[in-house]
Amino acid sequence: MNSGDTAFMLISTAFVFFMTPGLAFFYGGLVRRKNVCNTMMACVSIMGLSVVMWALFGYSLAFGGNHGGIIGDLRWIGLSNVGMKPGPYADTIPHLVFCAFQMMFAMITPALITGSLVGRMKFKALFLFVAIWSVIVYYPMAHMVWGEGGLLAAIGSVDFAGGDVVHISSGVSALVLAIILGKRRGYEVTTYRIHNIPFVVLGASLLWFGWFGFNAGSSLKADGLAAHAFMTSGISAASALLSWMLIDTLISKKTTLVGASTGLVVGLVAITPGAGFVPIWASFIIGALVSPICYFGVSLIKKKLKIDDALDAFGCHGIGGIWGGIATGIFTQKSINSTAKWDGLIFGDYHLFAAQIVGILVTAAVAVVGTLICVAIVRLFTTLRVDKREEQLGLDISQHGESAYPSFNGLDQ
Numbered sequence: 091m092n093s094g095d096t097a098f099m100l101i102s103t104a105f106v107f108f109m110t111p112g113l114a115f116f117y118g119g120l121v122r123r124k125n126v127c128n129t130m131m132a133c134v135s136i137m138g139l140s141v142v143m144w145a146l147f148g149y150s151l152a153f154g155g156n157h158g159g160i161i162g163d164l165r166w167i168g169l170s171n172v173g174m175k176p177g178p179y180a181d182t183i184p185h186l187v188f189c190a191f192q193m194m195f196a197m198i199t200p201a202l203i204t205g206s207l208v209g210r211m212k213f214k215a216l217f218l219f220v221a222i223w224s225v226i227v228y229y230p231m232a233h234m235v236w237g238e239g240g241l242l243a244a245i246g247s248v249d250f251a252g253g254d255v256v257h258i259s260s261g262v263s264a265l266v267l268a269i270i271l272g273k274r275r276g277y278e279v280t281t282y283r284i285h286n287i288p289f290v291v292l293g294a295s296l297l298w299f300g301w302f303g304f305n306a307g308s309s310l311k312a313d314g315l316a317a318h319a320f321m322t323s324g325i326s327a328a329s330a331l332l333s334w335m336l337i338d339t340l341i342s343k344k345t346t347l348v349g350a351s352t353g354l355v356v357g358l359v360a361i362t363p364g365a366g367f368v369p370i371w372a373s374f375i376i377g378a379l380v381s382p383i384c385y386f387g388v389s390l391i392k393k394k395l396k397i398d399d400a401l402d403a404f405g406c407h408g409i410g411g412i413w414g415g416i417a418t419g420i421f422t423q424k425s426i427n428s429t430a431k432w433d434g435l436i437f438g439d440y441h442l443f444a445a446q447i448v449g450i451l452v453t454a455a456v457a458v459v460g461t462l463i464c465v466a467i468v469r470l471f472t473t474l475r476v477d478k479r480e481e482q483l484g485l486d487i488s489q490h491g492e493s494a495y496p497s498f499n500g501l502d503q
Contacts, residue, residue: 308365
């Protein structure tokens with residue numbers, strides 16, 4: 091064991107935890123005033139639910155043993171035999187530290203989904219959906235990519251910190267759920283104003299801060315690879331931020347705080363699968379290109395397809411994650427990280443690129459089928475959507491009986 095690695099991983103774990111409250115502020119700032127508590131509560135409730143499920147059985151299903159390369163078993167139920175000594179996935183840190191680090195990924199991933207369905211889904215239906223989705227989609231995906239004998243790892247697909255496991259799985263599930271729920275009432279005739287831009291900037295900043303632990307910590311050591319992932323993450327986020335500002339300037343002649351905040355987030359999404367595989371120069375390209383890809387992807391989804399992905403969970407995380415996975419197949423150098431079996435497409439080898447495409451398709455298929463199963467199960471217990479009166483009143487009052495701004499008496503947005 092190494093005390094430096096242990097300290098680094100505990101700090102990285104705390105960084106990743108901080109991302110979920112950051113997401114609550116990011117999403118909470120983007121919604122209408124009457125739905126801010128409900129939007130933030132979705133993230134806060136997952137902070138509790140995900141930890142309890144992970145400790146009881148989630149970690150064991152994701153990382154304990156192997157069954158067909160798809161799922162683990164219950165050998166570590168209740169974290170039995172997960173202790174202070176190193177485990178099978180990292181030989182310089184306690185097994186509990188690896189478990190805790192992965193627990194934070196299991197927390198942030200379903201929270202990302204909530205951005206697609208704000209203002210119209212019953213809280214109890216969402217809570218039940220997240221619990222079932224974690225079992226049917228997240229734990230198998232974590233196993234297939236990072237677990238012992240995982241299916242996608244076996245074919246040579248790589249995902250340094252969660253392009254498939256976190257962003258594509260949650261983004262695709264968010265899109266499916268948004269389609270099933272339908273549009274918010276008055277969606278095509280009402281102007282949905284962002285109620286608190288400072289919240290958005292605060293949330294994006296906390297996400298960027300936490301993402302350094304998210305990506306650098308995925309090295310599982312305080313080493314050069316961690317430093318490499320740290321730097322590629324920062325560069326990609328900065329490049330995407332500037333790229334989104336440029337798009338805003340070209341299209342609307344003005345830069346916006348919301349655009350810049352969104353740009354830095356999609357830059358982080360895009361670099362996540364390749365942060366520890368691609369050369370530093372590639373992170374400039376990956377970040378610069380993800381903003382126009384996501385910008386016009388969001389426009390396609392909302393304006394052409396008329397899908398109410400309210401806070402662009404698929405438009406940013408799904409599309410950004412897909413680009414990141416493809417870019418990893420293009421720019422990876424196995425000399426940076428020997429986990430990669432092949433160099434990327436730009437270096438003359440197509441094998442990794444093909445494996446990345448397969449990984450993306452498998453992830454999307456698992457997310458679609460898994461989400462449909464989750465919805466079917468939830469509907470056995472409750473309807474998915476609030477009624478018209480509850481939606482008009484706002485989910486803060488109708489679902490939680492509280493208001494984010496109780497002294498405000500003006501017209502709502």
